[in-house]
Amino acid sequence: MDTVTHVHDVAIIGGGPAGYSAAIYAARASLDVVVIEQGMPGGQIATTETIENYPGIEQISGFEFGQNLQDHAASVGVECAYGVVSAITRCEDGSFIVEADPGSYAVRAVIVATGAKPRHIGFEGEERFAGRGVSYCATCDGMFYRGKDVFVIGGGTAACEEALYLSRIARSVTMVVRRDVFRAPKGVVDRMLAADNIEVRFETSITAVDGENAISSITFRDNRTSEEHIEEFPEGSVGIFVFAGTDPTVDLVRDFVDLGDDRGVVTDEDMATRTPGIFCAGDMRSKHLRQVITAAADGAIAGMSAYRYIVG
Ligand SMILES: Cc1cc2nc3c(=O)[nH]c(=O)nc-3n(C[C@H](O)[C@H](O)[C@H](O)COP(=O)(O)OP(=O)(O)OC[C@H]3O[C@@H](n4cnc5c(N)ncnc54)[C@H](O)[C@@H]3O)c2cc1C
Incomplete structure (x- = not known):
């Protein structure tokens, strides 16, 4: 000392x-x-x-x-x-x-x-796009996705509440849930599911994101079969919000x-x-x-x- x-x-x-x-x-x-x-x-x-x-x-x-x-x-x-x-x-x-x-x-x-x-989950491209397509805070960054399509990773209370918050800003919200259930109280889940622009993909993970300057492709894995598929988007039209704690x-x-x-x-x-x-x-x-x-x-x-x- x-x-x-x-x-x-x-x-x-x-x-x-x-x-x-x-x-x-x-x-x-x-x-x-x-x-x-x-x-x-x-x-x-x-x-x-x-x-x-x-x-x-x-x-x-x-x-x-x-x-x-x-x-x-x-x-x-x-x-x-x-x-x-x-x-x-x-x-x-x-x-x-x-x-x-x-x-x-x-x-x-x-x-x-x-x-x-904020806990990162480690998919390919997560660090590269952190702060410019991958976000960890809906209150902070939600406004940047007005009228766009967002994916919310997580199945807990924070993920459900933040998905609902984002549904009032974004055009669509897709929840990507690793397991086949939510880990949030039923009331929170029901309130979130009542929004007509939120859909859920259970037993699904995001394994990679890619793009030139912004995200233009996302790789999804079906956790039941381990099969992966890539979806393409116009660059800058999508965002990913991670709520892993x-x-x-x-x-x-x-x-x-x-x-x-x-x-x-x-x-x-x-x-x-x-x-x-x-x-x-x-x-x-x-x-x-x-x-x-x-x-x-x-x-x-x-x-x-x-x-x-x-x-x-
Ligand atoms: C990407 C991102 C975007 C955000 N956007 C917004 C926004 O738009 N609006 C908003 O209100 N909030 C936003 N937030 C949240 C906001 O940044 C935090 O709530 C706020 O910074 C918390 O402040 P803090 O002082 O408690 O901690 P921090 O900002 O985390 O500061 C803690 C500091 O402690 C230092 N430190 C830690 N350990 C040690 C050590 N052993 N020795 C010396 N130094 C140490 C760290 O280096 C760090 O600088 C955002 C957060 C992130 C990650």
């Missing part, structure tokens, strides 16, 4: 919307704050082309939004550090050591905002917190965990709506909770 020479009030792990919002609120409350981020500023949102659902900003690129978050934090005195955090240790006096590569930080409180990752990034705090059914961190409404001085915010929490605005709101609350924790 590196020698620590300076004690910050708060270390914020993760430079996404939750982390930077927490930083802005904590720094404006005059705390000494460091944000430690392992990649580019903005987190998941920096990888998306356009954001169109953040109130007050009609449209902005994800990259620009991420950069703005960092610039805003820096302008109010936040130290924005690069580092991969590998461990949090609680000292006997209740303070913490945050170990990162590079650097280690002695702090009075920690806000963990390490986000979540979300993995909150909780490894750093596993020993300090409780996890919910979705394996996200359980906090109280002040973003406090069961360990005094450790707060969690954003997509890593157990929650229903993982969006920039909910992450930012969590962050604001966590920043002020850390302030109250420190000043007593």
